[in-house]
Amino acid sequence: MTDNKHTYVPVATFQQVLDYTPGVVETYTSSPIVNALAKTLHQTLLIESQEVAEYLAVDARKLAGAIQLDLGMRLIDVIQQFRLHQIQQYRKSHPDEPLDKVAHACGYASDSSLWRFFQRKLGTTATGKKSNAGPERFNEMCKEIRKRHRYC
Numbered sequence: 001m002t003d004n005k006h007t008y009v010p011v012a013t014f015q016q017v018l019d020y021t022p023g024v025v026e027t028y029t030s031s032p033i034v035n036a037l038a039k040t041l042h043q044t045l046l047i048e049s050q051e052v053a054e055y056l057a058v059d060a061r062k063l064a065g066a067i068q069l070d071l072g073m074r075l076i077d078v079i080q081q082f083r084l085h086q087i088q089q090y091r092k093s094h095p096d097e098p099l100d101k102v103a104h105a106c107g108y109a110s111d112s113s114l115w116r117f118f119q120r121k122l123g124t125t126a127t128g129k130k131s132n133a134g135p136e137r138f139n140e141m142c143k144e145i146r147k148r149h150r151y152c
Contacts, residue, residue: 010072018085031070041082045107049075
């Protein structure tokens with residue numbers, strides 16, 4: 001990432017956020033901000049940038065700017081990609097769970113809000129998607145999001 005005068009090199013990776021384990025020093029990054037975000041994502045079901053900032057008791061804009069510098073990603077993208085990973089892991093360990101239970105286990109209010117998240121990430125409209133919204137389509141959508149988004 002560059003501006004007119006400086007080149008910024010991220011000090012952590014998204015994979016480090018996924019691999020973070022509270023209490024295991026070897027999984028910490030060199031950024032205390034990224035560590036705090038990773039710990040928050042692993043321990044809570046927050047899905048909005050503002051909620052995460054409030055939980056950490058910091059200004060949302062400052063947190064977003066720090067995460068952009070330290071990870072090279074927007075805060076909302078980090079949160080969404082983390083939740084996508086969490087959803088996929090939950091689906092692997094609970095393949096027969098209905099989508100509403102998957103949604104609640106991963107921080108979404110309902111299966112509808114989870115589907116809206118997928119639709120936004122895939123760039124599709126809500127029209128006609130409910131007819132294809134079965135569990136078999138869910139894994140297909142996860143794979144499609146991973147293809148389109150390099151941070152997955």
